[in-house]
Amino acid sequence: MPILELENLSKTYGGTTALKGLTLQVEPGSVYGLLGPNGSGKTTTLGIALGVLRASSGTVRWFGQEPTAANRRRIGALLETPNFFPYLSARQNLLLAADVKQADTRSVDQALDAVGLGTRQHDAFRGFSLGMKQRLALASTLLGSPEVLVLDEPTNGLDPQGIAEVRSLVQRLAAEGKTIILASHLLDEIEKVCTHVAVLQRGELRAAGPVSNILATADRVLLRPAPDTPAALVQQALAALPWVSDVRPETGGILSAAVAASHGPADVNRALFEQGIVLAGLEIRHRSLEAQFLELTR
């Protein structure tokens, strides 16, 4: 059973449409990334999923059920930076947060250990680095041992070391079996920490699935047919190859096509030659992940 199911969610703020018919499912054990540029609707999606915002239409199901207070306790969330007291220690701050959540003291110790702040727990919050502050914020989401964590831009505003700390923490928590849903505008971050991704653009879902499928480095080949060979014939032959997709005519009589990672330009050449098609030129163009992300959100 999916951990979270969003069905046909839409949200308008006055005249602004923030989400348009968003449907997605998060399976248990996945690290699910919501990827999109600023203003694409990531925060709105998480806010609706957590019941902080009301959808204009659509449904949210957690653990196969309508949202309930009991279900909500199975979810730890970090939508905005919590207000910790600067003069209190990390531990005192978490004890206060635990009190609000009705979590026990043992869960405070576990959370401090989980984020690697056990040895610094008696130090005042104000002396912490940005990365440590964010790790403490993550510790507060762990109070009460939720099965699911929902994190909005967890590395935003951190320096490179803080970013590395938070990312490795997210990976560790996922390895321990937590399902994690996180929003980010950074492709690189999603690629590093997520198993699944939904790409949002202007409130619409552009693509969703395993990171390896959606953001795979699909290379393209550029081919120039020999002068006596009609491009349409080559296009047809290419389209018939199961490991070739997205065959497109480019300018100057050139064709381009995406080739699955299992095959290379030599396979393209051989397959065409076997059908009596001779090429005057063949070139491979490696596409960066950035290029694909830009293409998806173009």
Ligand SMILES: Nc1ncnc2c1ncn2[C@@H]1O[C@H](COP(=O)(O)OP(=O)(O)OP(=O)(O)O)[C@@H](O)[C@H]1O
């Ligand atoms: N309270 C609000 N009132 C009016 N418009 C809003 C409000 N909150 C968000 N929006 C608009 O809804 C759209 C989606 O915003 P949202 O914050 O969900 O995007 P996001 O992908 O999380 O972006 P960011 O990373 O900048 O937070 C944007 O056009 C934004 O301006």
